[in-house]
Amino acid sequence: MKAIIVEDEIPAREELEYLISTYSEIEVTDFFDDGLDVLKFLQRQEIDAIFLDINIPSLDGMLLASNINKFAKKPYIIFTTAYKEHAVQAFELEAFDYILKPYDEKRIAAMLSRLESAYKRDRVEINHQGAAKTAISEPRIHEGEVLPGAASRINLRKNEKIIVTDVNDIYYAAANEKITLVYTRQEEYTMPMSISEFHSRLPQDLFFRCHRSYSVNLSKISEIVPWFNQTYLLRLTDLDAEVPVSRSKVKAFRQIMRL
Numbered sequence: 001m002k003a004i005i006v007e008d009e010i011p012a013r014e015e016l017e018y019l020i021s022t023y024s025e026i027e028v029t030d031f032f033d034d035g036l037d038v039l040k041f042l043q044r045q046e047i048d049a050i051f052l053d054i055n056i057p058s059l060d061g062m063l064l065a066s067n068i069n070k071f072a073k074k075p076y077i078i079f080t081t082a083y084k085e086h087a088v089q090a091f092e093l094e095a096f097d098y099i100l101k102p103y104d105e106k107r108i109a110a111m112l113s114r115l116e117s118a119y120k121r122d123r124v125e126i127n128h129q130g131a132a133k134t135a136i137s138e139p140r141i142h143e144g145e146v147l148p149g150a151a152s153r154i155n156l157r158k159n160e161k162i163i164v165t166d167v168n169d170i171y172y173a174a175a176n177e178k179i180t181l182v183y184t185r186q187e188e189y190t191m192p193m194s195i196s197e198f199h200s201r202l203p204q205d206l207f208f209r210c211h212r213s214y215s216v217n218l219s220k221i222s223e224i225v226p227w228f229n230q231t232y233l234l235r236l237t238d239l240d241a242e243v244p245v246s247r248s249k250v251k252a253f254r255q256i257m258r259l
Helices: 010-023 035-042 061-068 084-092 105-128 195-200 247-257
Strands: 002-006 027-032 049-052 076-081 097-100 153-158 161-166 172-176 179-183 188-191 207-211 214-217 221-226 232-236 239-245
Touching (some): 002 010, 010 027, 010 247, 027 035, 035 061, 049 061, 061 076, 061 084, 076 105, 097 105, 172 239, 179 195, 195 207, 214 232, 239 247
Parallel strands (some): 002 027, 002 049
Antiparallel strands (some): 153 161, 172 179, 207 214, 232 239
């Protein structure tokens, strides 16, 4: 189950991200602090849940939810706000829940449990109705696409050229505002897409989203260095770079690396 957090206050966003990672298996794939950016994102990608603050720039949470409510496939909306007075309007928009700040840990944990149960139940119903179909894509040769029939290769962009690259040559990718920087041993590529979109195009058994701004090739990790708040820094083979593992990703990372 994939979710995004829409919150313009960094402490509240980090606390919510930590609680989600602690009490659920939900993957937070992206963070936003502007309602209009969220709407543009959702026009390109589907996610399962949105943790949505009401008081955000450009397009406030209520107007954003009203637009999302018109989608054919609607994600679960969980409002997170300091204001009680919007609760009635929130549930008129069929919000899954309405969480008040400051966050109550037990309340969040209970909500996350219900959310995951609802998601599993709804997926079963969709499957029974025959609505879930396997998507078969036509071959494409755009940048950032894994080539059909050659799952180990991907198109990367450098100096307006598309370079066909073995995915195992990629060491890590890093978000840089609205683009993604991709690093091999000798080259740096600039991809015109978010880190979430780029990561989704990589082999998921090889690459790990270790931080909201980083995706790392697990086979390139040479050293795992303990860092503050029980997190890690990753050093990579033959590359002078350190990649962080965020607090919310530590649990999954330890499981993958059997730490």
